[in-house]
Amino acid sequence: xxxxxxxxxxxxxxxxxxxxxxxxxxxxxxxxxxxxxxxxxxxxxxxxxxxxxxxxxxxxxxxxxxxxxxxxxxxxxxxxxxxxxxxx
Amino acid sequence: xxxxxxxxxxxxxxxxxxxxxxxxxxxxxxxxxxxxxxxxxxxxxxxxxxxxxxxxxxxxxxxxxxxxxxxxxxxxxxxxxxxxxxxxxxxxxxxxxxxxxxxxxxxxxxxxxxxxxxxxxxxxxxxxxxxxxxxxxxxxxxxx
Numbered sequence: 513x514x515x516x517x518x519x520x521x522x523x524x525x526x527x528x529x530x531x532x533x534x535x536x537x538x539x540x541x542x543x544x545x546x547x548x549x550x551x552x553x554x555x556x557x558x559x560x561x562x563x564x565x566x567x568x569x570x571x572x573x574x575x576x577x578x579x580x581x582x583x584x585x586x587x588x589x590x591x592x593x594x595x596x597x598x599x600x
Numbered sequence: 601x602x603x604x605x606x607x608x609x610x611x612x613x614x615x616x617x618x619x620x621x622x623x624x625x626x627x628x629x630x631x632x633x634x635x636x637x638x639x640x641x642x643x644x645x646x647x648x649x650x651x652x653x654x655x656x657x658x659x660x661x662x663x664x665x666x667x668x669x670x671x672x673x674x675x676x677x678x679x680x681x682x683x684x685x686x687x688x689x690x691x692x693x694x695x696x697x698x699x700x701x702x703x704x705x706x707x708x709x710x711x712x713x714x715x716x717x718x719x720x721x722x723x724x725x726x727x728x729x730x731x732x733x734x735x736x737x738x739x740x741x742x743x744x
Contacts, residue, residue, distance in 0.1 A: 570715045581719045585676055596662060
């Protein structure tokens with residue numbers, strides 16, 4: 513059970529991280545330009561032109577990472593509550 | 601005289617009886633229902649099918665002294681809590697900063713850090729409380 517929880521945590525963290533990197537890469541590769549300059553900073557894009565983008569929005573990757581983060585102490589609690597000193 | 605005896609009981613044990621010894625057993629007025637053979641079977645079945653006596657709930661038999669998982673839980677609690685608080689501070693600093701050199705610095709990093717910080721903070725506090733409870737359950741006053 514402990515190993516299953518830890519494996520679930522690793523899977524969730526890994527999948528969430530990959531998903532997050534893919535989301536960021538996708539947003540950065542295809543930034544959506546905004547139509548108004550009000551209140552938004554201006555960046556220089558790869559060609560040196562001034563540009564501004566729609567903000568990057570959080571996706572399900574954060575929830576998946578958070579789920580993995582929560583599973584880590586749960587697995588440790590389960591392991592700690594079942595641990596007994598081995599008597600040889 | 602025998603008719604004065606209560607037929608339900610042995611006359612030898614009734615007032616006025618002077619006969620020899622204990623007489624025959626008087627058939628009771630209400631016939632005794634003989635146990636039917638098949639009656640034993642359901643009892644046996646009931647005994648067999650009845651659930652085993654419920655074992656008392658076994659308390660968590662773990663040890664806190666030298667428990668490596670409990671130590672790891674304390675470490676995770678501390679690391680997650682500190683990391684979450686630092687991430688919260690870092691996210692606010694990134695958002696308040698005037699660094700507009702790149703969209704990653706302005707948009708992606710603050711949002712990513714600020715989204716992950718609560719997970720780490722709350723989970724770290726949760727792990728700390730859990731470790732405290734695990735220690736408290738096993739705490740015993742020192743032997744006098």
